[in-house]
Amino acid sequence: MARAINRLTAREVQTLKKPGRHADGAGLYLSVDPTGTRKRWTFLFILNGKRREAGLGAVSEVSLAEARRKADAMRAALREGRDPLEVQAEKETAPITFGEAALAYIEAHRSGWKNPKHLAQWRMTLSVQKDDDGGWRETGYCTSIRDKRPADITTEDVLAILSPIWTTKSETAARLRGRIEAILDAAKVRGLRDGPNPAQWKGHMEHLLNKRKKLQRGHHPAMDYRDVPTFVGKLRLVRGMAALALEFTILAATRTSETLLARWGEIDLAEKVWTVPPERMKGARPHRVPLPARAVDILRLVGQIRHEADDFIFPGQKHRQPLSGMSMEMVLRRHGSGYRVIGGDEPTVHGFRSSFRDWVGDATEFQTEVAEAALSHIEGDETEQAYRRSDALEKRRKLMDAWDTYLEVGASADRK
Structure with a gap:
């Protein structure tokens, strides 16, 4: 009977605390120290009648998949009659890229x-x-x-x-x-x-390069807000996770990184609120985003096709990984030409925040403070910020619902 391999799972690797060696199979082991906190990969083999051990790295730096790949390379060396430790040393002394x-x-x-x-x-x-x-x-x-x-x-x-x-x-x-x-x-x-x-x-x-013009905060080339509903209507005809992520970003008026790194645990669908943790916010403060109807629909649609391994709301092709940083930009490049742009020749994903802000100022009666809070901008001096405890969630909910309605009416009209 063949020896079982690939016994461990990624979750077991992260949760195992029992000291000792835990076999993955065919010589690969997860070694846990007596405290149960430090874990490393080891490969045990016999060469010339002697038992030997090769360290493959700490779990914090080497994933289960990568440890298996390294173990495969060592098994291949053994089959060729070579010493895996010598092969490992050769790789470590190879030119650094x-x-x-x-x-x-x-x-x-x-x-x-x-x-x-x-x-x-x-x-x-x-x-x-x-x-x-x-x-x-x-x-x-x-x-x-x-x-x-x-x-x-x-x-x-x-x-x-x-x-x-x-x-x-x-x-x-x-x-x-x-x-x-x-x-x-x-x-x-x-x-x-x-x-x-x-x-x-x-x-x-x-x-060799032109001196870069220093941009003031928020000055990213932005699609004219009057064209955004038409663009959103066309965007809904584009298939793929990146198109859904881009529309969600426009609806929520969030930054690219906030959307790409969003996790399911941050979403409260019952309350229709997305809470972005402080470590992902530019101002290092938590930011609650009231989710309009279409944004909730997108979350439910993505949830229906969610893979059990996915923690990110908008995963990339590889599970457990978010979409790449360029994914939404590429969708915008393919489908965002021919529209009026403020501040440049081509619109940017970040620029939709400016589109949203221009719409609030030019086409609505919402207060400036509400619009700035929706964009998670910090307003006022330190004293004023200290006294302003509320994040105006309900006022911002009305604003985001109005933005959703504006986009929906224009997008629906364009499709007729």
């Missing part, structure tokens, strides 16, 4: 980032997100240099990444340039490259 250097930099600095969304933004823009199998996810801007050694990255490589988005997504491009520069600076300190940093701005990139 930009992607690996980026992950090391992020891990070293993540504890200093107050907002968890910074971690997701760094990983996404630098193309160093991983899927459940431990492989790279094809998202972000740096796929062209991810597998290159830091020493081999040139000015032309950096230009090829930045030029396409330097004027259309200037804020993102500027942050990305700074992140690439930081990764390559750290690589130089580690002895992984020499010479000037190809992503450096002063005295280098400033001569």
